[in-house]
Amino acid sequence: MRDDLLLRWAAKLLIPFILLFALYVQFHGDFGPGGGFQAGVILAAAVIFYALIYGLADARKVAPEPLVESMMAIGVLIYAGVGVAGLLLGGNYLDYFVLDHDPVHGQHRGIFWVEVGVATTVSGVMLKIFYMFADRGRVDE
Amino acid sequence: MVVTVWVLGRSRNLFVVVVLSGVYSFFMATVLVAMDAVDVAMTEASVGAGISTVLFLGALYLCKSREAHAMRRPWLPLGMSLAVGATLVYGTLGLPEFSDAQAPIHQHVVPRYLNEEKDEVGVPNVVTAVLASYRGYDTLGETTVVFTAGVGVVTLLRRRRRARAS
Amino acid sequence: MTAATLTSPWGHFTYFVTVFLMMAGLFIVITRGNLIKKLVGLGIFQTSVYLLYIAPGKLVGGTAPILSDAFTVYSNPLPHVLILTAIVVGVATLALGLALVVRIREVYDTIEEDEILRLDAGTDPAAADSR
Numbered sequence: 339m340r341d342d343l344l345l346r347w348a349a350k351l352l353i354p355f356i357l358l359f360a361l362y363v364q365f366h367g368d369f370g371p372g373g374g375f376q377a378g379v380i381l382a383a384a385v386i387f388y389a390l391i392y393g394l395a396d397a398r399k400v401a402p403e404p405l406v407e408s409m410m411a412i413g414v415l416i417y418a419g420v421g422v423a424g425l426l427l428g429g430n431y432l433d434y435f436v437l438d439h440d441p442v443h444g445q446h447r448g449i450f451w452v453e454v455g456v457a458t459t460v461s462g463v464m465l466k467i468f469y470m471f472a473d474r475g476r477v478d479e
Numbered sequence: 480m481v482v483t484v485w486v487l488g489r490s491r492n493l494f495v496v497v498v499l500s501g502v503y504s505f506f507m508a509t510v511l512v513a514m515d516a517v518d519v520a521m522t523e524a525s526v527g528a529g530i531s532t533v534l535f536l537g538a539l540y541l542c543k544s545r546e547a548h549a550m551r552r553p554w555l556p557l558g559m560s561l562a563v564g565a566t567l568v569y570g571t572l573g574l575p576e577f578s579d580a581q582a583p584i585h586q587h588v589v590p591r592y593l594n595e596e597k598d599e600v601g602v603p604n605v606v607t608a609v610l611a612s613y614r615g616y617d618t619l620g621e622t623t624v625v626f627t628a629g630v631g632v633v634t635l636l637r638r639r640r641r642a643r644a645s
Numbered sequence: 646m647t648a649a650t651l652t653s654p655w656g657h658f659t660y661f662v663t664v665f666l667m668m669a670g671l672f673i674v675i676t677r678g679n680l681i682k683k684l685v686g687l688g689i690f691q692t693s694v695y696l697l698y699i700a701p702g703k704l705v706g707g708t709a710p711i712l713s714d715a716f717t718v719y720s721n722p723l724p725h726v727l728i729l730t731a732i733v734v735g736v737a738t739l740a741l742g743l744a745l746v747v748r749i750r751e752v753y754d755t756i757e758e759d760e761i762l763r764l765d766a767g768t769d770p771a772a773a774d775s776r
Binding site: 480481484485487488493496497500503504507510511514515516517518519522523526527530531534535537538539541542553556557559560561563564567568571572574575576577578579582584585588589592593596597603604605606609610614617618621624625627628629631632635636 | 656657658659660661662663664665666667668669670671672673675676677679681682684685686688689692695696699700701702703704705707708709710711712713719720721722723724725726728729730732733734735736737738739740741743744745746747748750756
């Protein structure tokens with residue numbers, strides 16, 4: 339598909355907006371529809387789009403395998419880490435109100451980091467699964 | 480949606496089946512928006528119509544087959560499905576009507592979420608607040624499930640380069 | 646309008662649609678031998694369950710559960726949360742199922758259920774060793 343000028347051009351226009359939209363959905367999830375899952379999936383979709391148009395090798399340069407694999411695990415660790423932080427600061431596991439001087443701000447901070455963790459894991463997993471499926475076909479024949 | 484599912488069931492070309500499942504997911508997302516479930520609709524549209532279709536197409540490319548003949552004389556499964564469906568319909572007759580404000584689902588804990596949420600969490604999107612704060616454990620489990628699925632797929636589809644060299 | 650008995654069929658319309666989709670998904674899973682089509686049928690079944698949960702949460706005249714000063718009636722947010730989790734878990738299961746199908750195809754060279762059963766019953770460990 340890299341020779342098809344129209345597709346490449348459309349992809350070049352669209353992919354930055356898709357990435358921006360993923361970030362918007364992630365951070366605006368408090369005020370409108372959205373949140374970690376949707377943002378993670380949209381981010382993975384942007385990279386998959388890039389891989390479809392420009393080829394897997396170029397996509398691997400943008401999102402190398404070790405990065406994607408570690409993203410899968412780091413997200414879960416961030417989430418669990420927020421819980422442990424709640425423990426260390428005096429509350430129960432996954433208590434958010436101890437995370438800041440003010441319970442409501444603590445909730446905000448906790449929700450922010452938790453959503454970041456979720457989005458990281460979801461985008462990492464979706465991308466890794468895509469890489470595995472795409473890899474299988476190329477090496478088979 | 481009903482028509483989509485019907486055509487999907489009858490079709491034997493797997494590519495058509497996969498595309499129709501994406502169409503069905505989009506219809507479902509539209510219905511969900513009509514039900515005021517905007518978060519869920521966004522997730523269903525991106526995950527169901529997006530990622531699912533991509534995965535199906537990937538698997539289809541690797542499997543490359545067309546469905547063989549459908550089961551002849553599917554009377555027993557059809558009868559069973561109709562019987563189970565009739566029983567379920569009979570069961571749902573006892574459920575609250577559509578948009579019933581006195582239904583049990585709207586009592587108990589949900590008024591507390593809607594009313595106290597502004598003071599306790601302060602986040603306008605109640606769904607995000609419930610998902611990340613009130614029901615944070617469930618979301619932790621869900622994230623772990625997603626991680627486990629990724630690990631599972633990696634384990635299943637990992638290439639063993641050593642075996643091929645021998 | 647609160648009614649304990651069935652006053653009009655439209656009151657339960659969403660349940661009828663849900664049950665139809667559920668049975669359609671179940672039928673596809675049972676009768677079709679092709680593994681990928683089975684997975685699609687399973688997906689249809691799961692989606693009908695989402696509808697089953699979310700439809701009762703909707704209040705006519707309410708709005709999406711995002712707090713704002715302009716609205717007083719909100720649709721129920723609790724089913725939304727549960728179904729959000731269910732959707733993501735559903736796609737996780739789908740990915741694993743598809744990975745299994747790909748592996749089955751590599752070993753048996755077919756994804757039709759009856760052919761796989763026949764191959765399993767006919768040739769014994771010969772097919773399993775070629776992995």
